[in-house]
Amino acid sequence: LSARARRDLAAFSAWSGRRAACFDGDRPERTPLGATTVREAAARYHRDLHDYLFQPVAGCFFGWDTGRSAAAPLVSLLLEAGSPSSWRTYRGGMDFLARRLAADTEVVTGHTVREVVDAGGHAVLRCDDGEVRARAAVLAVPAPVAVALRPEVPADERPFLTACTFTPMLKVSCLLDRPLAPAARRPVHILLTPDAEEQVLSGVVVDHAKDPGRAPEGRGLITLVAAPRQVPELLDAAPDDTADLLVHAAERYVPGIGAARRHHFAHTFRHGLPEATPAALAERAAFLDRPVRAVEYAGDWVMLRPASEGAVRAGALAASRVLSRLGRPRPAGPDRLEKSVATA
Ligand SMILES: Cc1cc2nc3c(=O)[nH]c(=O)nc-3n(C[C@H](O)[C@H](O)[C@H](O)COP(=O)(O)OP(=O)(O)OC[C@H]3O[C@@H](n4cnc5c(N)ncnc54)[C@H](O)[C@@H]3O)c2cc1C
Structure with missing residues (x-):
């Protein structure tokens, strides 16, 4: 500056x-x-x-x-x-919390849910092969997906749900034969590339610096994040072409990344991160004031906070709303308490 x-x-x-x-x-x-x-x-x-x-x-x-x-x-x-x-990350990856929670829970996948109905005292999930009834259902999907599942969404929920828009995200993970990184006075875990200077990338994440466990000894893992304005047209492009485009742009910041690349993975997220538009902000207070119901919502978009903390806070809010309707939570026994440490 x-x-x-x-x-x-x-x-x-x-x-x-x-x-x-x-x-x-x-x-x-x-x-x-x-x-x-x-x-x-x-x-x-x-x-x-x-x-x-x-x-x-x-x-x-x-x-x-x-x-x-x-x-x-x-x-x-x-x-x-x-x-x-100074931000922290989860040792073991961003899905650490989700995997830890899932370990204690019965998880069923592979059932497409077509509709979720609030039947008053309980929720009904309509699937291709039948119905599931539950005392409560929490829709933990992006807001546009939640709206599509709820043709009869209540009038005090619809304005916020429809105002919650998302931006798509795209990143390419590059597995390198050596731990390359952008040149800097001290090691960095991320290099942000301003729109004023760079058209293709918005950042270069040095995963092996974020958490050494993310790459084997002597190897490297770098994630290239596409610039927001590039993403829409890249969503349907061939993954190899996308990877080549981003890696080519990254040579400017990490010389030799193309030659050091052994594998790459392109990840696309159509509902990548929630925006916080003035329209969504204006509707949020009324959404939070709605009565507790058999169908609740969780997700970073509920907080208009596009980060894992937003998802955690929204999950806690949804849990407290469900419990306030259904009764008291089970007390946590000593075997349910754990200590975990995040790394820089
Ligand atoms: C590229 C990228 C990098 C990020 N990096 C960080 C970071 O470093 N630190 C940080 O704090 N946050 C980061 N975030 C943000 C963080 O990942 C999110 O805020 C968080 O995961 C949101 O949690 P959630 O439960 O709201 O939604 P998600 O974790 O997105 O969960 C929503 C779930 O809904 C599922 N789903 C979507 N559509 C459907 C459908 N039609 N049918 C069935 N299931 C569906 C999805 O598969 C997904 O499992 C990043 C996000 C992206 C996209």
């Missing part, structure tokens, strides 16, 4: 720091920023703050167009978790 941009960053940090208590990640609709978009919020400052700070963070981590989503969730996250260089 230029000297003037650094001065403005200090001014922004002071402004948000003084109001930190008013930024609650669980209440993105109630912050001093209101529905101001990221781009609008940044417009008060030197343009480098948008181009080289807010846009790269929102673009790479959230898949956001800064002109469409509100700044409040982003500022709340920065206040709560600090700058991205």
Whole structure:
């Protein structure tokens, strides 16, 4: 950042720091920023703050167009978790929590659910081969998928559910024969590539630096994240072509990545991450005020918070709503308590 941009960053940090208590990640609709978009919020400052700070963070981590989503969730996250260089990850991968929860639960897959109905005292899941009745159902799918499952969605749920839009995401994981990384003064686990400088990528994640367990000794794992504006046209492209495009662009930041690549995997997420549009923000309070019902929802979109913390908070909220309807939870015995440690 230029000297003037650094001065403005200090001014922004002071402004948000003084109001930190008013930024609650669980209440993105109630912050001093209101529905101001990221781009609008940044417009008060030197343009480098948008181009080289807010846009790269929102673009790479959230898949956001800064002109469409509100700044409040982003500022709340920065206040709560600090700058991205100090963020933590799960040892064993992002699905660590989901796998740990599933280990104690009966999980059934391979049954397509066509419709979920609130029958008053219970929920009914309509599948191709019959019905499942349950005292409660929690739809833990992206909002557009949840809406499609609920033709009779209540009037106080529909506005928020339909306002919750998603951006697609695409990343290519490159298995390398050596632990390459972008040149930097000290080892980095991610390099954000601003839209102002880079058309194809939004970031380069150095997975073997994030968690050494992600690659064998002496090898490397680098994940290339596609720039948000590239993703829609790449969703249906041949995976090998997509990988070649991203790897070619990454040579600028990780010289030799093409030659060191042994395998690659292209991952596409049509409902990648939830946006936090002013329209969704405006409908959220009414959605949260709805009565508890036999059909509930969980997902990062409920919090308008496109990160695993958002999913965890939404899961806890859904669990408490279900339990408040059905009765008390089972007390946690000593065998159910575990200690786990996250790594940087
Ligand atoms: C590329 C990428 C990188 C990310 N990196 C990070 C990170 O480093 N740190 C972080 O904190 N967060 C990260 N996130 C965000 C994090 O993964 C999400 O916020 C979190 O997984 C959301 O949890 P969820 O339960 O709301 O939804 P999900 O974990 O997305 O679960 C929704 C489930 O619904 C299923 N589903 C969708 N459609 C259907 C359908 N039609 N029928 C049946 N099932 C369906 C999906 O398969 C999925 O299993 C990343 C997200 C992406 C896309």
